[in-house]
Amino acid sequence: MATIPNTSVTLLKDIADDTTSARWTEFHNKYAEPMRAFMRSHYPTVEADDVLQEAFVALMNCLPRYQYVPDEHGHFRNYLLGIVKHKAEDVRRRQAKEAVIKTQLAEEEATRPIMFQHTENLAEDEAWGKTVMEAALEQLLADNSISAATREVFRHVVLMHEKPADVARAFGITRNNVDQIKARLIARLKNLVRDMSAARG
Numbered sequence: 001m002a003t004i005p006n007t008s009v010t011l012l013k014d015i016a017d018d019t020t021s022a023r024w025t026e027f028h029n030k031y032a033e034p035m036r037a038f039m040r041s042h043y044p045t046v047e048a049d050d051v052l053q054e055a056f057v058a059l060m061n062c063l064p065r066y067q068y069v070p071d072e073h074g075h076f077r078n079y080l081l082g083i084v085k086h087k088a089e090d091v092r093r094r095q096a097k098e099a100v101i102k103t104q105l106a107e108e109e110a111t112r113p114i115m116f117q118h119t120e121n122l123a124e125d126e127a128w129g130k131t132v133m134e135a136a137l138e139q140l141l142a143d144n145s146i147s148a149a150t151r152e153v154f155r156h157v158v159l160m161h162e163k164p165a166d167v168a169r170a171f172g173i174t175r176n177n178v179d180q181i182k183a184r185l186i187a188r189l190k191n192l193v194r195d196m197s198a199a200r201g
Contacts, residue, residue: 039084054091098160153182
């Protein structure tokens with residue numbers, strides 16, 4: 001496991017005081033690999049870069065209130081890895097929840113009574129609509145022009161139906177930010193569905 005570098009009080013103060021500081025790049029270069037090493041060691045089945053993205057967002061929101069006093073609060077490396085661990089556990093819980101939902105949907109589909117099936121043409125249209133929605137959603141969630149953190153907020157509040165206030169707290173943003181992200185990405189999703197449906201003719 002890579003060693004967490006010595007903490008620079010000046011560096012922490014600079015990035016805490018200014019979220020746009022160029023020193024964030026220095027901080028990322030200094031701590032990203034040790035954070036990845038921690039993930040490889042403790043959470044090998046979780047995508048490290050996704051967790052790091054969430055951890056950096058959380059850290060950006062926490063640092064203005066953080067006071068580096070090792071004798072009282074412990075070392076910064078413990079604080080940092082605590083955030084990484086928390087976010088990794090969030091991802092594992094999310095993956096487990098999504099797996100359960102997929103299983104439930106599959107079981108419901110398999111046991112649906114024949115009497116409730118639509119006519120062949122209607123069923124075909126419904127299947128096409130479902131395919132288009134799934135493809136559009138997959139494309140939206142894979143769009144690298146949208147930040148990983150923004151996509152995760154959308155996933156939590158829209159796909160996992162979590163309360164916007166809870167999502168805002170979890171990601172260290174405001175409720176208004178969550179609402180804006182939801183509205184913006186739903187609009188993009190609708191446009192993708194429209195374009196894909198139009199392509200069918």
